[in-house]
Amino acid sequence: MSEKLRVFHQLQVAHSALFRAADRRTRSALGLTTSQFAVLLVLSQQDGQPISEIAKRLSMGKSSLTGLVDRMVDRGLVRRMPSLRDGRVINIHLQDSGANLLARAKQETSHFNAALLEPFSGPEQQVIQRFLRHLVDHADEIINPAEPNQGGDHDASDQT
Numbered sequence: 116m117s118e119k120l121r122v123f124h125q126l127q128v129a130h131s132a133l134f135r136a137a138d139r140r141t142r143s144a145l146g147l148t149t150s151q152f153a154v155l156l157v158l159s160q161q162d163g164q165p166i167s168e169i170a171k172r173l174s175m176g177k178s179s180l181t182g183l184v185d186r187m188v189d190r191g192l193v194r195r196m197p198s199l200r201d202g203r204v205i206n207i208h209l210q211d212s213g214a215n216l217l218a219r220a221k222q223e224t225s226h227f228n229a230a231l232l233e234p235f236s237g238p239e240q241q242v243i244q245r246f247l248r249h250l251v252d253h254a255d256e257i258i259n260p261a262e263p264n265q266g267g268d269h270d271a272s273d274q275t
Contacts, residue, residue, distance in 0.1 A: 134149055137149050137223075137227060140223065141220060141223055144219075144223060145216060145219055145220055145223065147216060147220055148183075150173075150175070150183055151183060151186075151187055151192070152217070152220045152224075153173050154169060154173070154180075154183065154184065154187065154193070154207075155187075155192065155193075155209065155213050155214075155216065155217040155220065156217065156220075157169050157172050157173060158193065158207060158208070158209040158213070159209060159214065159217055162208055162209050163196070163198075163206040163207070163208050164206060164207060165198070165204050165205065165206055165207070166180055166181055166184060166205070166207060169184075169207060184207055187213070190212075191210055191212050191213075192209075192210055192212055192213035192216060193207050193208060193209055193210055193213050194207075194208050194210055195207060195208075196208055
């Protein structure tokens, strides 16, 4: 391979293109964004979480998630309730309409997964899975390795 593989840049571009396309499809088919789908999925795994926990699990900012949840409350997909343990904390709960929409959204994701993997053989799919699992498990140490020289000397040719 003569051209240097720019994985970080290509992942960024692929992520943006993929999620724009998924957003278009889920908005059209379900009236749901991929971010709203992610909130429903997190709540289906553990209902009654505070926004701060949902934001952490989705790697989102708490303030941007608050607006998203507001719109989901307005649609009746989720509801806010004070925590039984600490009345100052508001937990987000999945409503029946949100659970029903989530079931339909999961069908869409099954389609996405099948379409993404269709051009690849079984062994290639295993390599893709291993690569993605490696990124999830080791992202911080890949991007922020413990370096002996913390002085900020970086080679600009290694960026992206």
